[in-house]
Amino acid sequence: MSNYHIKHLEEYYQVYRKSVREPENFWGEVAEEHFMWRKKWDNVLSWDFNTPEVKWFQGAQLNITENCIDRHLLTRGDKTALIFEPNNPEEAAQHITYRQLHARVCQLANVLKDQGVKKGDRVCIYLPMIPELSIALLACARIGAIHSVIFAGFSSTALSTRINDSDCKLVITSDGSYRGSKSIDLKAIVDEGLEDCPGVETVLVVKRTNTAVTMKEGRDKWLQPLLDKAYQDCVPEIMDAEDPLFILYTSGSTGKPKGMVHTTGGYMVYTGYTFKNVFQYTENDVYWCTADIGWITGHSYIVYGPLANGATTLMFEGVPSYPDYSRFWEIVEKHKVNQFYTAPTAIRALAKQNISFAEKHDLSSLKVLGSVGEPINEEAWHWYNDVIGKKKSPIVDTWWQTETGGIMITPIPFVTPTKPTYATLPFVGIQPALLDEKGVELKGNQVEGRLCIKFPWPGMARTIWGNHERYKDTYFSAFPGMYFSGDGALRDEVGYYRITGRVDDVIIVSGHNLGTAPIEDAINEHPAVAESAIVGFPHDIKGNALYGFVILKESGESRMHDNLRKEINQIITEHIGPIAKLDKIQFTSGLPKTRSGKIMRRILRKIASKDMSNMGDTSTLLNPEIVDVIKDSAL
Ligand code: WT7
Secondary structure (H helix, E strand, C coil), rough: CCCCCCCHHHHHCCCHHHHHHHHHHHHHHHHHCCCCCCCCCCEEEEECCCCCEEEEEEEEEEEEHHHHHHHHHHHHHCCCEEEEECCCCCCCCCCHHHHHHHHHHHHHHHHHHHHHCCCCEEEEEECCCCHHHHHHHHHHHHCCCEEEEECCCCCCHHHHHHHHHHCCCCEEECCCECCCCEECHHHHHHHHCCCCCCCCCEEEEEECCCCCCCCCCEEEHHHHHHHCCCCCCCCCCCCCCEEEEEEEEECCCCCEEEEEEEHHHHHHHHHHHHHHHHCCCCCCCCCEEEECCCCCCHHHHHHHHHHCCEEEEEEEECCCCCCCHHHHHHHHHCCCCEEEEEEEEHHHHHHHCCCHHCCCCCCCCCEEEEEECCCHHHHHHHHHHHHHCCCCEEEEEEEEEEEHHHHHHHHHHHHHHCCCCEEEEECCCCCEEECCCCCCCCCCCCEEEEEEEEECCCCCCEEEEECCHHHHHHHHHHCCCCCCEEEEEEEEECCCCCEEEECCEEEECCEEEHHHHHHHHHHHCCCCCEEEEEEEEEEECEEEEEEEEEEEHHHCCCHHHHHHHHHHHHHHHHCCCCCHCCCCEEEEECCECCCCCCHHHHHHHHHHHHCCCCCCCCEEEEECHHHHHHHHCCC
């Protein structure tokens, strides 16, 4: 039996049982046999979900880049590590071998050191999907700096909030970025954001679009000339297994974004092990995940997981619709992609197009199709399975979160029989539980409840940067002794899980996790707005779209509503980014509130979804009459 590469269903059950009965032996063996450590651990696991405190491989020492790069040099030095497919199909793709990757990571690591970056320092990375982005993550890891990648679609305000939250002293960015037919002035966004970030001493700028930029004397430096002078070897910093590797922000239902902290050893083992099995990666396969590295999917399954396995991982700079809707399939054919991992929102958008976009390309290289980010609906599942997979490539619907670091509930392709819309079975080592509202665990099958995890896994986030209390409150307080995911799920008659969606005020729009509070805070900054409430409603392509209920101040009453709508979306774009724009904005004179002043979002959700039949119990409302008023002018 191989613990590392599961190939049969009986093997899955056997390995799963071992991972639950003897988790320390199990993870200890995986870690020892498949990863490279400078020093072995004293203790595989110590944990307490009440404090909460979780430590994996305590006492061990390693550098994750030695695992992702150096150890492959002997056998895979000339193998392609990274394929870069540019936005413009006329521009040549780049193939970067493991040896070249090693040299480039070391050069950037040396530049960072020259700029005064030391172990434990935070480095902000705000880059488009170009090779320098992957290289930047790895260069930070090489010297023990903690990277904080901010998705390059975020606004200057979102950027500065995140930079300040973790006191980044250096930012890596580019002059601009390409997205389809658009070119975006990233450096200008950084300049604006940095006006509020006194702690940033240095900005390194990659040249991508050759657009004119302002370079601030003493702070801003072009990266290429520094790289040209840098030595191509850099001794890796030896890290403790529990040293932070990166911070990645995710939005919560309240307050400012949460900087989830992932540590080195456990994260490496978990992303490496899940990658191998969930994608059944074998040597010489070409693997492509379409996510942006600005999200956890990109961290774990474009960079760390694939490279830890010596895989060839493709990164794509552009969008699925440029130059036309055949682009994804053209790339699959061109690079003979074997494993393809994308989001339901992309699948739905592509399924709407003429079928010839997919059919004119040779997709026969595909072996495994992945889905992540939100529940995949039945129609999209079948289109993906039939049109793209020709019914021979299993769909792996992978449920997980920024906080979990890696995939948690998923089929293993060719091992677990798939079922449309079901994420199916827990991955090895994962012990899910469904709880009712009172916190009672629902045993047996055919039950529905809140999805919790009972036992630690190596890839889990260890804290929220600078706010351990909030980490405890958010994940370990609702159901003491368990990690609470914030999702609802059901377990069917054979024990398969289906994720039913968020049970809190987080809305997943096009696979992006958006908290309602930060959007409402942004809207409320508009001088004409008194109060607002955001809810999600079903959308064909995005899964959910945002619906805003807005109360105007007296001063705003006479304003043209269409102009106000534009201004509100403009403010949201400035504070968060275009992904958080509202599809519908309804102006109203009041919001349904309970006696304690809490907005009853359940009612607003029903109105936004045009599900007006039964509003449920409104007796606890302070102003029940407002419900009909809002219903009557619903959009
Ligand atoms: C939330 C986490 C980690 C992947 C990218 C999103 C939803 C994620 C699925 C799935 C149903 C899913 C959940 C989860 N989600 N994957 N396969 N089926 N829902 O990471 O931004 O941290 O969002 O995405 O609601 O809690 P994230």
